[in-house]
Amino acid sequence: MSPDPRSEFPSAVETASLVRSGERSARAVIESTLERIARFEAELHCFNLVTDVDALSAADAVDALVAAGKDPGPLAGVPVALKDNMCTRSIPTTAGSRILEGWIPPYDATVVSALRAGGAIVVGKTNLDEFAMGSSTENSAFGTTRNPWDLGRVPGGSSGGSAAAVAAGLATVALGSDTGGSIRQPSALCGVVGVKPTYGLVSRYGLIAFASSLDQIGPIATTVADAATLLEVIAVHDPADSTSLNVTRSRWSTDLAEGIEGLRVGVIEDFLADAAPGCQSGVRAAAEALASAGAKVEEVAVPSLMLGLSAYYLIAPAEASSNLARYDGVRYGLRVEAPDTAEMNSRTRAAGFGPEVKRRIMLGTYVLSAGYYDAYYAQAQRVRTLVARGFAEAYESFDVLLSPTTPSAAFPIGEKSNDPIAMYLSDLFTIPSNLAGHPAVSVPFALDQGLPIGVQVLAPALGESTMFRVAAAVERAADPMARGPIEPRAKTNS
Amino acid sequence: MNANSRSEKWETVVGLEVHAELLTKTKLFCSSPNAFGSEPNTNVCPVCLGLPGSLPVLNEHAVELAIRIGTALGSTIAPSVFHRKNYFYPDMPKDYQISQYDEPINVGGRVELPDGSVVGIVRAHIEEDTGKTSHVGGSGRIHTADYALVDYNRAGVPLVEIVSEPDIRSAEQARSYVNELRAILVATGASDGRLEEGSIRIDANVSVRERGATSFGTRCEVKNLNSLRSLGRAIEYETRRQVAILESGGSVTQETRHWDEDAGETSTLRSKEEAFDYRYFAEPDLVPLAPSSESVEAIRSDLPLLPSARRERLKVLLATEEPVPTEQLTTVVTLGLDDLVAASIALGADSRLALARAANEAATQPELARMLAPAHFTELVRLEASGELSATQAKSVLAEMLETRRSPDEIARRLGFEALAPKELDAAIDSVIAAHPDEWRRFNEGDDKVSQFLLGQVMRETKGRANGKAVAASLAGRRG
Amino acid sequence: MADTSASFSRSDVAHVASLARLDLAEDEIEMYAAQLATILDHVAAVTSLDTSTVAPTAHPLDVSNVVRSDVVGPTLDRDEVLAQAPATESGRFKVPPILGEAP
Numbered sequence A: 001m002s003p004d005p006r007s008e009f010p011s012a013v014e015t016a017s018l019v020r021s022g023e024r025s026a027r028a029v030i031e032s033t034l035e036r037i038a039r040f041e042a043e044l045h046c047f048n049l050v051t052d053v054d055a056l057s058a059a060d061a062v063d064a065l066v067a068a069g070k071d072p073g074p075l076a077g078v079p080v081a082l083k084d085n086m087c088t089r090s091i092p093t094t095a096g097s098r099i100l101e102g103w104i105p106p107y108d109a110t111v112v113s114a115l116r117a118g119g120a121i122v123v124g125k126t127n128l129d130e131f132a133m134g135s136s137t138e139n140s141a142f143g144t145t146r147n148p149w150d151l152g153r154v155p156g157g158s159s160g161g162s163a164a165a166v167a168a169g170l171a172t173v174a175l176g177s178d179t180g181g182s183i184r185q186p187s188a189l190c191g192v193v194g195v196k197p198t199y200g201l202v203s204r205y206g207l208i209a210f211a212s213s214l215d216q217i218g219p220i221a222t223t224v225a226d227a228a229t230l231l232e233v234i235a236v237h238d239p240a241d242s243t244s245l246n247v248t249r250s251r252w253s254t255d256l257a258e259g260i261e262g263l264r265v266g267v268i269e270d271f272l273a274d275a276a277p278g279c280q281s282g283v284r285a286a287a288e289a290l291a292s293a294g295a296k297v298e299e300v301a302v303p304s305l306m307l308g309l310s311a312y313y314l315i316a317p318a319e320a321s322s323n324l325a326r327y328d329g330v331r332y333g334l335r336v337e338a339p340d341t342a343e344m345n346s347r348t349r350a351a352g353f354g355p356e357v358k359r360r361i362m363l364g365t366y367v368l369s370a371g372y373y374d375a376y377y378a379q380a381q382r383v384r385t386l387v388a389r390g391f392a393e394a395y396e397s398f399d400v401l402l403s404p405t406t407p408s409a410a411f412p413i414g415e416k417s418n419d420p421i422a423m424y425l426s427d428l429f430t431i432p433s434n435l436a437g438h439p440a441v442s443v444p445f446a447l448d449q450g451l452p453i454g455v456q457v458l459a460p461a462l463g464e465s466t467m468f469r470v471a472a473a474v475e476r477a478a479d480p481m482a483r484g485p486i487e488p489r490a491k492t493n494s
Numbered sequence B: 001m002n003a004n005s006r007s008e009k010w011e012t013v014v015g016l017e018v019h020a021e022l023l024t025k026t027k028l029f030c031s032s033p034n035a036f037g038s039e040p041n042t043n044v045c046p047v048c049l050g051l052p053g054s055l056p057v058l059n060e061h062a063v064e065l066a067i068r069i070g071t072a073l074g075s076t077i078a079p080s081v082f083h084r085k086n087y088f089y090p091d092m093p094k095d096y097q098i099s100q101y102d103e104p105i106n107v108g109g110r111v112e113l114p115d116g117s118v119v120g121i122v123r124a125h126i127e128e129d130t131g132k133t134s135h136v137g138g139s140g141r142i143h144t145a146d147y148a149l150v151d152y153n154r155a156g157v158p159l160v161e162i163v164s165e166p167d168i169r170s171a172e173q174a175r176s177y178v179n180e181l182r183a184i185l186v187a188t189g190a191s192d193g194r195l196e197e198g199s200i201r202i203d204a205n206v207s208v209r210e211r212g213a214t215s216f217g218t219r220c221e222v223k224n225l226n227s228l229r230s231l232g233r234a235i236e237y238e239t240r241r242q243v244a245i246l247e248s249g250g251s252v253t254q255e256t257r258h259w260d261e262d263a264g265e266t267s268t269l270r271s272k273e274e275a276f277d278y279r280y281f282a283e284p285d286l287v288p289l290a291p292s293s294e295s296v297e298a299i300r301s302d303l304p305l306l307p308s309a310r311r312e313r314l315k316v317l318l319a320t321e322e323p324v325p326t327e328q329l330t331t332v333v334t335l336g337l338d339d340l341v342a343a344s345i346a347l348g349a350d351s352r353l354a355l356a357r358a359a360n361e362a363a364t365q366p367e368l369a370r371m372l373a374p375a376h377f378t379e380l381v382r383l384e385a386s387g388e389l390s391a392t393q394a395k396s397v398l399a400e401m402l403e404t405r406r407s408p409d410e411i412a413r414r415l416g417f418e419a420l421a422p423k424e425l426d427a428a429i430d431s432v433i434a435a436h437p438d439e440w441r442r443f444n445e446g447d448d449k450v451s452q453f454l455l456g457q458v459m460r461e462t463k464g465r466a467n468g469k470a471v472a473a474s475l476a477g478r479r480g
Numbered sequence C: 001m002a003d004t005s006a007s008f009s010r011s012d013v014a015h016v017a018s019l020a021r022l023d024l025a026e027d028e029i030e031m032y033a034a035q036l037a038t039i040l041d042h043v044a045a046v047t048s049l050d051t052s053t054v055a056p057t058a059h060p061l062d063v064s065n066v067v068r069s070d071v072v073g074p075t076l077d078r079d080e081v082l083a084q085a086p087a088t089e090s091g092r093f094k095v096p097p098i099l100g101e102a103p
Helices: A012-021 A026-044 A052-067 A110-117 A160-167 A184-190 A224-234 A269-273 A277-292 A303-323 A341-352 A355-368 A374-397 A420-427 A431-436 A464-477 B003-009 B060-072 B171-187 B228-247 B293-301 B307-318 B326-334 B338-346 B351-360 B374-385 B391-404 B408-414 B422-435 B437-444 B449-461 B468-478 C010-019 C026-048 C078-083
Strands: A047-050 A079-083 A121-126 A173-178 A193-196 A216-221 A264-268 A296-300 A400-404 A440-448 A451-458 B010-021 B083-086 B096-099 B110-112 B118-128 B132-136 B147-151 B158-164 B200-210 B220-225 B255-260 B265-271 C092-095
Touching (some): A012 A026, A012 A052, A012 A224, A026 A047, A026 A052, A026 A079, A047 A160, A110 A121, A110 A224, A121 A160, A173 A193, A184 A451, A193 A224, A216 A224, A224 A440, A224 A464, A264 A277, A269 A277, A269 A296, A269 A303, A269 A400, A277 A451, A277 A464, A303 A355, A303 A374, A303 A420, A303 A431, A355 A374, A355 C010, A355 C026, A374 A400, A374 A431, A374 C026, A400 A464, A451 A464, B003 B010, B010 B171, B010 B228, B060 B171, B060 B293, B110 B171, B171 B200, B171 B228, B171 B307, B200 B228, B220 B265, B228 B255, B326 B338, B326 B351, B338 B351, B338 B374, B351 B374, B351 B391, B374 B391, B391 B408, B422 B468, B437 B449, B449 B468
Parallel strands (some): A079 A121, A079 A173, A264 A400, B220 B255
Antiparallel strands (some): A193 A216, A400 A451, A440 A451, B010 B158, B010 B200, B083 B096, B118 B158, B132 B147, B147 C092
């Protein structure tokens, strides 16, 4: 067994503490991060863009604040990677697509401003499935990202670049976006913590939209404490986002040490049944650990959750077909010339979008079209209500729910890329939370034949406090070898 | 078939869709300025440019103005949602328009026209405007252009679209409806009502049917109606065109047609047989709108008097058995001069004369006329009514009152319009009688025709200062 | 009511590709038709569910009346915006001839 490299990697909380006290300079932190990126980025391809110059000057600015006795923020000096579907002013943002290759946003996403205000340092824009559509990052127009645990396997998706970066120590934390599981699933496959917050808790202003009623930005980190701290910094009410909740946000990071005695935990038996043995056993072990820590753990059947996948693959493409209409070659991005504008739109979009994006646009257009709207889209929105009801009933008897995050560990690159349905099934356990607008977190728990598997903790809307507490308890019981950061490996050490 | 027999057999049926730009400072979903005439693409931001990642946030003042319009139209103010209307066009930054579909904010309503007829309102909803395209090269028209240029300053400007029932039955009624609607929009402060500048836009749905039929014929939508004149001409043209088709045994194709003002005809833009599939769905980036009954009541009670109510008020003040001069009444209300007339009548002015002078003379400069002091206007009317000023003189005084805002007495004196003293008038009449004994004899014998001549002579003698009525009265009184 | 048991046909693909402004070659239409038919068959299970007791979820949030005040805010610098455009002329975005009016 190789030596545990994690000791070299202070958490975000530790890093910020060292920088704020002056013990370590932000510049030193960033230099070390950039060095590691330089070593491993070629084999991993986590980043579409490494913003080394900007990162170093931002680090110097943080150090200047510290030197001047001013508060540099709760994440001072912490290197953060941003999924490349978040707008960064003056920094190219591609959404993993040819159609936006070279596009430079004239504004920052709200979360980016919040991060900067918190003292965090953006080190780069990470790779993703094109327009966040995918579960493996194989749909990126700029090449796939590799899983640090086994370079022949996918990191998951769509936030594969962010998850892999954190897993390999190329960034201390990262932001991803989650529409059907795109933070949690890659986090599980890469052995890191990934959180999808309650819908509306984090502003979507500046997030390149995929499916508006489902998208949420969330943290990816190596510890639950880091994830909670990062969420505190980015979960601000934003008047620029009409769907941004105007509620008081808690200090979740301070709740983590609280025990879980008496908390009622429901293990979703429908999901267990559909998971690979390694994932099943992981969840059962986690459940036992929670019971030992004082929680009341039982299995619960929530059959309506199984309807989520179908509803999702009607609703998400429908919203996406509309959100992606603006990519028409007129105002920004790729343009393929043609004798008239309509033809120019069609050729541009044909050249600029990859096959998965095209499939979803066509499927979405179809389910919204006259004659089909009621049977498909409206029906899917009703099924969505059924899913929400299923959760509501379960939460009458339980405080949180537990499940595997994914049906299996990371699969080989290319294995599912020609089988859309097989790919979609990766999101079976994560989708329902998006449909209901509920928070959920994936905690790395165990190794299954050398590959990490994650345990998912689900909570009702605005239930982050309880969710984090339980997640911290799961983390305490987890196999420390099952989480990043690690050195990238050609294949698993099984 | 001539026009008369055609209109005996056939009936025109028109519904109008009017889009009005709202007088807000900022756009509907972002805080970019809502301003006319700026340099292209200078009033834009990520939201109204549809940049990736941008999101809409609703302008509360636009909602208030929409509710004002709804209450003025007598609509029910309903809880509403926004929908996306999806289609591709370069003037659309997102290639969908945020609008309202089956749950609009204002439902139902009516507009009462000056002639007493009523046009029903189906709905009035909120939506965002598009950018502007200009076609370059060729003859500047769409079909022969070399390329096009797009300016997004107007993209995202708030609009209310008002859809009428197909209750309109003539070009004249259509024009009257638009005028009345404009006046209502201006009165509520929601719009400046400028059709020619494009802050009000009209599309007409025109069909015909045989008189007495109960079902509607196939309708065509007519676009590019930039003035009231175009509106009227287009309706008349469409009626003739559709009647000709039906009379020859054909059937009208449901389509969208473009009005060509120069050529005086409509032509096909596209067939509407297969209506475009906009794939409406509820806008997920916005939340529903549910105005409280308190806020709606506050808006309703704050609404100024609307044109129909103003006309009623004036009608009552005119209080006469003679037929009311409707056109003057409408003009005065439309131009916002009814307060002036009402105030003057309250101060004792002759109501008919006050109305006439306001509608005919003051109306030539409505902005200035609205600033006239009622006391001055009343005095002017009194001077004319009493005969101290002739009609011609009164009009000149009024013109100068508009420019200088001095009192009528001051102006009359300055212009030398002092009333003719009775002695002077007598002296002038004496001299005319003396100079024209034959005519005088004929007048005395009952020849009324010669009175005009005598009147003219007195006017000459007094250099136009005599009051025609006073002269006629005096002459009549001297008849033997 | 649409026949939801029918798969995604080639003409369906051609129709939605046209609506969505996607230029597809003949062989692509074939390919996508097969893939979309598979996907649709899989998700079409929802169409047969009894949802008579539920209303659609219009929104995951139970919030209404989110508005902003009518106050002018910052605009973008036109040069910065136009610098990202594929083609411009006299301060405006330039596009090929637009045939036809907006639907």
